[in-house]
Structures are given as structure tokens and as C-alpha cells.
Amino acid sequence: MTSKDELALIEAEVISCRACPRLVEWRERVARAKRAAFADDVYWGRPVPGFGDPRARVFIVGLAPAAHGGNRTGRIFTGDRSGDWLFASLHRCGFANQPTSVRRDDGLRLSNAYVGAAVRCAPPDNKPTPVERDRCSMYLERELGALRRVRCIVALGSYAWDSALRAHVANGGTRLRPKPRFGHGAEADLGDYVLLGSFHPSQQNTFTGKLTEEMLDSVFRRAAEIAR
Numbered sequence: 001m002t003s004k005d006e007l008a009l010i011e012a013e014v015i016s017c018r019a020c021p022r023l024v025e026w027r028e029r030v031a032r033a034k035r036a037a038f039a040d041d042v043y044w045g046r047p048v049p050g051f052g053d054p055r056a057r058v059f060i061v062g063l064a065p066a067a068h069g070g071n072r073t074g075r076i077f078t079g080d081r082s083g084d085w086l087f088a089s090l091h092r093c094g095f096a097n098q099p100t101s102v103r104r105d106d107g108l109r110l111s112n113a114y115v116g117a118a119v120r121c122a123p124p125d126n127k128p129t130p131v132e133r134d135r136c137s138m139y140l141e142r143e144l145g146a147l148r149r150v151r152c153i154v155a156l157g158s159y160a161w162d163s164a165l166r167a168h169v170a171n172g173g174t175r176l177r178p179k180p181r182f183g184h185g186a187e188a189d190l191g192d193y194v195l196l197g198s199f200h201p202s203q204q205n206t207f208t209g210k211l212t213e214e215m216l217d218s219v220f221r222r223a224a225e226i227a228r
Contacts, residue, residue: 004054006146007114011049014120014139020132023121030067030122044074050116050143051075057112057151057227058095058220059144059193060086061160063200064119064128071122075104076115085201085216086115086156093220112227114150116143118163133163141167151193152226154219157200158182164195184215185222194226 001009018024031045048065062082065071069080077083078101087108091099095113100106119128119136128136144150144167155161161182168190169175180188186197198211198219205211 002054003146003148007050007054007143010139010142010146011051014047014049017047017120017136019135020121023119023123023128023132026124027067027071027121030071035068038068038072041072043072045071046074047120048074048076048117048122049120050114050139052110052114053112054114054147055112055149056110056114056147057149058114058154058223059147059150059152060113060115060154060156061140061164062115062117062156063159064117064126065122066126067122073103075101076117077101078103078106078108081203081206082201085206085211085213089201089213089216089220092217093224095220095224112224114143114147116140118160137163137166137170140164141170144168145171152223153190153193153195154223155182155195155197157198157202160200161186161195161197165190168195184211185219187222196223196226 028045031043048070065076066080070076073079077086083101087096087101088099090096095110097109101108119133120139153164155164173190182197184199188195199205
């Protein structure tokens, strides 16, 4: 089976998943209630699969879909402020054909990059429980296995960093001791690929200046170097 076929199979399974009752109830309630600014939108209201280039050498991992972002549009990081920062940076660094993404069919294409998440449903307060995280972990693990050309994993935030390390071990990789510590620009050599850390492009980080455009771009420029 090709990477493209494997990823399509994973996508279908993600979209139909109802394994976590709390997350199912929350994502569907948000999709019914909506936000006033999106009152005319038809919300996705389901788990959000990864997307991108099946031949990607850079795998970008976030935490979970935003309630009125990916949970609305059906594509991770699409339609929210975090995505505005992420896709603008990917465009500047040569991984995306356009700097914005507002819906699933807006023409965005990724080159040499694939985007996924540790958890595929929007969680209340953006905080999945450990049980929910563990139930969902197989999707990240399987995507990592299907993306056979990956040489760099970019973890957006410490949650994604820890999830990527667990996926690495689940796929037969060595558990590193001591565990590599997350930080912006931190690197951990995992053998077949390098884990690269970045602060998450959330408003909490971008509004306060903890993460700047240049800081985010520097991570993706480094990812491109590793992926060569």
C-alpha cells in the first residue's frame, strides 16, 4: 500500500471515530450552537484528519482542532488565528502555495509537509484528558508510519512534543533517557528523523510576543535544512 493509500484509510477512520464520549458531545454541541461570526457556516463537527503531501519529509504536529477552527472547517489549523500564523510561515518558507487557509476547498496545497495533531477532536478548554489522548494516539502513530520519507517532526508546543515522542516509541523507536526537553528550537535526534520544537502559534503566545513571525520562520527554515 502506498503512503497516499494508507493516509486515505487513516483519514476515513479518523472521521468516523466516536471513541471518546465527552469529545463527541462537545464537538457536536459546538457545531450546533456555533459562534455568532460563523452563524451561516455548516460546521464540520467531527474528528479532523491530517492533511498534506504524502511524500512529506516534514511532519507538523499540533495539539487538537480549535472548536471554531478545525471543528468548523474540517481541516486542522484552518479558519483560526493559529492557522493564520502557521500557514503564513509555511508559505514564506516554501512549504505552502498560499499564506492563508479559511476552508477545506480553498486551494491550499502543502509541498513536502504534512500536518496532524495529537488529538483529533476539539476538546473543551483545549484540554483533552490523558485517556482521550491515549485513545487517539494510534492515528498519529499510524500517520508517522505511513509518512515513510519524514526526516523532521515539528512539534508545535510541549503537548505535541510529548505525543511525538510517544508515537516514535510506539512505532519501534528507542525511548530516550533522559527524555528530551521541549523548548523553542529544541532538537532531539530520534534516529530516522529529528524532533524539532516550536512554541505553539496560539494567541496566548503570539499576542504576548512569546512567539514572533521570525521565530516561527526560523523553525521551519531549520526543518527544511534537516529534510534535505
